[in-house]
Amino acid sequence: MASIKIDLSSPEPYVAPAEIYSGSNLNVNGNPNPDTLPVPLPLLISLRIATGGAGQSGLIRALANTFIEHQMQKTACGRFSIAWLLSDTSASFSYLASRAADCSITYHEVAEEMAVRQGIAERRENVWRDHWLLVGPKENPASLPLDGTDDLITIYELFSQLFMACVENPTIRFLSRYDKSAANIKESSIWTAIGQTPWAHPYSSWYHRYVEFPFAALRAACALGEYTITDKGTWLSIDEGIREKMCVFKSSTDAADDPLLNPAHILVGKRGGGCIDGE
Structure with a gap:
């Protein structure tokens, strides 16, 4: 559960992303397949994901780039970016409560259910089993x-x-x-x-x-x-x-x-x- 209360009237804090993704087919500075952008491009960050080890292992990178390409092909939308915010399970709840993150990937069932009851999260879905x-x-x-x-x-x-x-x-x-x-x-x-x-x-x-x-x-x-x-x-x-x-x-x-x-x-x-x- 979060260590702070959700306050929709407060401004959203900015947390610097650990990595920003814009799709695996994006050509940046002559690099045909840059999975991770070394510097943010002027693309809209549409989704901010807070998590820890799954980002460090490269799993979030792979999923984010695939999702971006999928959405562009499915909906004909323009290219956009997804940001990964480096955090641990406890910090992820607080990022969600403060709206620094749009979603979080966590590993604690009771705390997750509490976050939903607290109104910090709208819903909770299974993603994988580590x-x-x-x-x-x-x-x-x-x-x-x-x-x-x-x-x-x-x-x-x-x-x-x-x-x-x-x-x-x-x-x-x-x-x-x-x-x-x-x-x-x-x-x-x-x-x-x-x-x-x-x-x-x-x-x-x-x-x-x-x-x-x-x-x-x-x-x-x-x-x-x-x-x-x-x-x-x-x-x-x-x-x-x-x-x-x-x-x-x-x-x-x-x-x-x-x-x-x-x-x-x-x-x-x-x-x-x-x-x-x-x-």
Whole structure:
């Protein structure tokens, strides 16, 4: 849910886009296929999408460019632009409430439903299913079983084993994004499910609070040899060298009750309804 109240009388704040898209066939400065515009062209930004990892992985870029080309062919409309606003799940709700964004892609069912009831969003739709992963260094100092070697072991058992290893050996650490992101909320829910709150007093030194977006957080976990929770989209999009130095210890299935399943929903704000209605 948003940390601010919606106020339709207040001016819309401007948030600088991380990227602006105008279709995959746009020729800019001699480049026949620039998926991302390095500088904004004088094209109308018709849609502002707030989200995090899906933008960093390039998924929003691919979808936006395809959507623009589709609309131009279907409706014979002029070329337009779509902007991606870099945010996390919690910030996305606030961007929607302030009308800095027209829609947001988030990963928290209860908060999404609250946003609709609060009037921040007009509707909520399924868009895709991502998957959370527990990853860590190949050296695996906590001796966790690799993903697929024991399908009966749960993520809660793995976190319990990791907790004991961290307590016994202070050089073993867990990296938390600690930023109210979907990843932070997910790992926090797993820690509390096993009766632990390593961020609370007395603070656990092995709980590394690293406030960054998904790619930077995963790179930091790799460089520091720490365990962390990341999403599959980020894992598959990160530099291959990062994946070569790390292992997956648990990945989500597609089962609806899998605690690591990461369904994404799009929330359409008051201003965004006309932009994507029916699409």
